[in-house]
Amino acid sequence: xxxxxISNQTLKRLPIYLNYLKxxxxxxxxxxxxxxxxxxxxxxxxxxxxxxxxxxGGRPKVGYPTxxxxxxxxxxxxxxxxxxxxxxxxxxxxxxxLSYQGFAQRGxxxxxxxxxxxxxxxxxxxxxxxxPMEALEGVVRLMKIPIGIITVPSQAAQQVCDQxxxxxxxxxxxxxxxxxxxxxxVLVQNESMVSSLAVLSKRLSEKLSEEESGL
Amino acid sequence: xxxxxISNQTLKRLPIYLNYLKxxxxxxxxxxxxxxxxxxxxxxxxxxxxxxxxxxGGRPKVGYPTxxxxxxxxxxxxxxxxxxxxxxxxxxxxxxxLSYQGFAQRGxxxxxxxxxxxxxxxxxxxxxxxxPMEALEGVVRLMKIPIGIITVPSQAAQQVCDQxxxxxxxxxxxxxxxxxxxxxxVLVQNESMVSSLAVLSKRLSEKLSEEESGL
Numbered sequence: 241x242x243x244x245x246i247s248n249q250t251l252k253r254l255p256i257y258l259n260y261l262k263x264x265x266x267x268x269x270x271x272x273x274x275x276x277x278x279x280x281x282x283x284x285x286x287x288x289x290x291x292x293x294x295x296x297g298g299r300p301k302v303g304y305p306t307x308x309x310x311x312x313x314x315x316x317x318x319x320x321x322x323x324x325x326x327x328x329x330x331x332x333x334x335x336x337x338l339s340y341q342g343f344a345q346r347g348x349x350x351x352x353x354x355x356x357x358x359x360x361x362x363x364x365x366x367x368x369x370x371x372p373m374e375a376l377e378g379v380v381r382l383m384k385i386p387i388g389i390i391t392v393p394s395q396a397a398q399q400v401c402d403q404x405x406x407x408x409x410x411x412x413x414x415x416x417x418x419x420x421x422x423x424x425x426v427l428v429q430n431e432s433m434v435s436s437l438a439v440l441s442k443r444l445s446e447k448l449s450e451e452e453s454g455l
Numbered sequence: 456x457x458x459x460x461i462s463n464q465t466l467k468r469l470p471i472y473l474n475y476l477k478x479x480x481x482x483x484x485x486x487x488x489x490x491x492x493x494x495x496x497x498x499x500x501x502x503x504x505x506x507x508x509x510x511x512g513g514r515p516k517v518g519y520p521t522x523x524x525x526x527x528x529x530x531x532x533x534x535x536x537x538x539x540x541x542x543x544x545x546x547x548x549x550x551x552x553l554s555y556q557g558f559a560q561r562g563x564x565x566x567x568x569x570x571x572x573x574x575x576x577x578x579x580x581x582x583x584x585x586x587p588m589e590a591l592e593g594v595v596r597l598m599k600i601p602i603g604i605i606t607v608p609s610q611a612a613q614q615v616c617d618q619x620x621x622x623x624x625x626x627x628x629x630x631x632x633x634x635x636x637x638x639x640x641v642l643v644q645n646e647s648m649v650s651s652l653a654v655l656s657k658r659l660s661e662k663l664s665e666e667e668s669g670l
Contacts (some may be wrong), residue, residue: 246657248654251650251653251657252647252651252654253650254650254653255632255647256632256647260634263609280634282634317653318660323659331551332555333551333555335547335551336546336547337648339547340548342648343652346649346652346653366547386663394474410659410663411655411658411659411662413652417474418471419471419495419496427658427659429651429654429658431648432471433555434557434561435471436646437561437628438466438470438561439463439466440626440628440642441532441533442531442532442533444642447642448601448625
């Protein structure tokens with residue numbers, strides 16, 4: 241929980257609700273927390289609480305007008321605004337993020353990629369230019385880009401982070417498995433596959449050993 | 456927290472410590488929680504607690520023998536064992552994961568990728584074959600693969616999940632932004648970029664509006 245009173249866990253579930261609501265083959269006029277919870281195998285109390293924190297259109301026994309709920313979630317998540325970002329490190333993961341069409345609909349516009357191996361002709365990846373590192377600071381400053389996405393190898397991540405911070409970004413989305421040092425005015429969100437894998441592997445081995453021991 | 460008494464947050468930090476320890480240019484004979492906390496800008500009490508939960512080699516004022524600490528963390532994370540996995544969906548993200556060299560060192564062996572558009576000659580991606588979907592069930596059953604990684608588009612994810620579960624996987628690492636329905640004996644770990652982006656965007660907009668309002 242933080243000042244806005246909404247937890248990261250709620251924030252992470254909101255795009256899932258949205259995906260469900262927008263993906264319904266026939267959109268009903270109203271939808272209840274119960275329906276959503278059942279469809280997504282989630283806890284009903286949790287869904288009810290999540291929805292109430294972003295929309296005040298819910299009515300007992302009726303639920304939320306579907307269109308209104310979609311609009312309220314989208315507005316809450318800021319899909320009606322757009323944040324610009326640059327991405328540094330156009331390896332496989334970087335290229336996957338540059339090519340991912342879903343970000344634009346969700347308020348993230350990756351304006352360009354940067355890579356130490358970028359060529360002079362700046363090839364297009366997913367419709368985005370991959371520019372040489374020398375251009376990074378100028379682009380970030382000129383366009384007042386608030387977000388830097390780091391998809392370089394671990395050993396290069398801190399240096400890239402320093403360059404992004406020096407150029408003025410206010411948030412770093414970090415995919416390198418290292419803890420970055422940033423000044424207090426910069427947000428860091430870490431997205432480490434290796435860290436997630438550690439959680440998955442450990443939970444799986446616990447589950448399997450519980451079963452072996454007959455628990 | 457769960458039965459093993461270790462939180463997901465601790466599990467996620469362990470690979471970061473390991474990365475720091477193994478990346479030191481000159482490895483000292485001993486290393487303390489204080490040193491690690493300072494180097495990684497983390498809370499010292501937290502680091503101390505994390506290390507104590509995986510290694511009993513720490514001594515007051517001295518710290519941990521560096522080599523022992525590395526071995527204890529690796530053993531705890533299961534890097535000395537290997538879990539096999541299959542990956543379904545060889546788009547950009549799928550190819551990024553297939554090509555990522557870091558997984559093998561961390562106990563995850565992705566034995567093959569599968570894709571509805573796989574060609575008969577099964578091209579190599581990052582040294583792995585991408586096979587047609589028809590081969591999925593047979594490979595998972597035959598090799599008793601415990602982990603399925605889902606990197607297909609949202610609308611295909613549940614069907615792929617059902618196929619993986621039917622073939623016998625015990626854990627799903629899900630990169631599609633949907634809530635998957637699985638039977639209770641199957642673990643799901645969700646890794647939604649879109650959900651993470653929602654958290655990042657919201658936190659950034661809060662930070663910026665706090666500053667505007669002079670808080």
